[in-house]
Amino acid sequence: MKKGIKYNFDEREPRRPFTVPEGYFENLTGRIMASLPEQESVWSTTITVTPWMRIRPYLYAAAAFMGIFFCIKAAVGITSSENAQMADIQETTIYSDEYIDSFLETAMIDDYTLYSSLVETVY
């Protein structure tokens, strides 16, 4: 350590040059404890479990299940009706390719009669 400096750590004892107001530490614990907020709900509040609280999770689960069920049902319903329409279209298409050709070859009918006949066949 250097010599001739104004603050020599080897020679000076560490001394706390601060003071506190009189009686500060005597009352400190009490003051700190008095300033703490209430904390009952965090730790020790006893909760009374009512029958409603007990069945509530099951009701929520049932409601969620029903919701999912109806959603799926609605989605399946839409798909079914779409499929049905597709089936109709496919049915109509089958008739229109082959049936019309053979019909035109064998039957001496005008366009209006042909159209009427096709409509009746489809339905």
Next chain:
Amino acid sequence: MMAYDEQRILEMLHEDEVSRHRAFECIVRNFSEQLYWQIRHMVLSHDDANDILQNTFMKAWINLDSFMGYSKISTWIYRIAINETLSFLNRQKSTVPLDTGSDDELSIADQLESDPYFDGDLTERQLQEAIATLPDKQRMVFNMKYFNEMKYEEISEVLGTSVGALKASFHIAVRKIEEYFNNID
């Protein structure tokens, strides 16, 4: 008055309201004075140290349920105090005007001279001035070691820094303070 028994206190912290309150009171009684001095050496003013100490215990109380007992109570509470102190110092730095060349500004030595709760001589005021030039964490290490006479192992536990790094930090701080005194006049 209940004696400080760490294991018993940890158990009581998880019991009913009355037990928890008594356990916390025991913690406050056991650590408040040493924490006060740790904070006071950092912020210098008694009023500021008192406010930070109150906030420290307030935060500890509010977050009591998050303390799982993995570390010692002293380590946990010291860390809260250190964080509170560093936050205070950062806030203070951000509110102090950057123009430090003003003649109206008092040096730390001058402020301490007018502080009724400072009874040091000129050299001790200059020592505080020299300590104030250190970076916050280095200042904390210096105060813990020099004034509070904590062991490096204890400081290491609280600050989460290796003993080797703490020793280096302390010796650098001592050298800086000596240089500060060399440059006075």
